[in-house]
Amino acid sequence: MIYVFTALYCEAYPIIQYLGLKRRQDINRFQLFSDDRVSLLITGTGSLNAAIGVTSLFSLFSPGSGDILLNTGICGTDNMNLKKGTPVLCNKIIDLATFKSVYPDMLYRHPFAEGTVLTSPVPVTAGTEKRYNGPGITVTDMEAYGIFCAGSIFLQPHQMFFIKTVSDYESGEQLNGMQVSELLSANVDKIFGWIMPIHDELSKRRVSVFSDEEKTLLEKAAEAMKITVSMRHQLNQMMRYHKLLHGGFTAELTNFLEDRLKKPCKTKNEGKKCFEELRKRFV
Structure with a gap:
């Protein structure tokens, strides 16, 4: 199973439409959409809500070594060279509340820009003190760190992927739901075209392939x-x-x-x- 977590319905909508996912009526606390291969849960914004959502779902369904966690949604950046709509695969996650860092494993070739995501307890704007000046691409969100921490209880780092789509330049710009969905729709085919074969491979690994x-x-x-x-x-x-x-x-x-x-x-x-x-x- 590929377990997808988004913060908002407008982030989930392009995936629901692309895959034809159906709402699960037996789950009341969260909005959960699924088919026989993908389950998508909308967590709400913030690391705490995200961690609760991951823990709740995984406590019900007990993911295994052949499963994948995908966190996707919009992000901000102060890098004006990144075009809006650019998908960024995150190789490092920093919690701006504690400045602790975690690292998803980067084992697979991919077609994305690669960078660090800073998870903030509040929306990051130009005036927000981030206190991080590391090298490479940096983007900001509000959920990745909580999702990684909760997910790591159930899965290994190589089973978790964080792909964020640039939506703004931390100027305080407000996007409506339709604008968010349009940005993410452009990347759905690219993301799932990449991650589906990885899931297939992980599923095969349940049987040893080594002589x-x-x-x-x-x-x-x-x-x-x-x-x-x-x-x-x-x-x-x-x-x-x-x-x-x-x-x-x-x-x-x-x-x-x-x-x-x-x-x-x-x-x-x-x-x-x-x-x-x-x-x-x-x-």
Whole structure:
């Protein structure tokens, strides 16, 4: 199942229309629309409402390793080079209330701009003190951090995706529901055309796709790079993805180990650098 969370009905409407989702009458607390593959829940605005919505739905339906969480909707930015309607896939989420950061795994090639989303407890305008000047693209919303925190209780970081569509330049501009829906409608086909195959792949992973030889090679790579348990999980996901696309990875990974890892990494920092090189080669 692909679980989609939006804050507002006008953000959900283009998806409901595109997929032909139907309202579930047995769920009263939230508006829930679904078919046999997608469930979309409207949480209301703000991190708290978003977290409650995710927790409520997942407590009812118990998502598993083959499921996906997608949070989509509008966002603001002070980057005038980003055109309105640009979809941004978020690789980092910062809570502006606590300045804590979380990181969705970026394991898949994608056609989107990539950036950081700042989740604010109030709408961000030009006068709002954000206290974040990191590199790259930055956008703002009010739900992503709460959705990630609640979602991470049930799912792994590689199962959660946050795609925000630029709607304003933090000038205090007010968009009506129709304008919001029009902005998001332009990206629905692109988003679901990308995420549906990922869901198909994750569903297949419920059955192991690795041979004994491949498992031994992956263990050898993990030990040589001295990577953490979380990074071992990412390594397995990358290699599954690569195998499903290309039929195998044994020769390429063996060459990588012989070329880059003639000697095992001595420190965690060395291991992280090596892991990043491997990720760039295989993703």
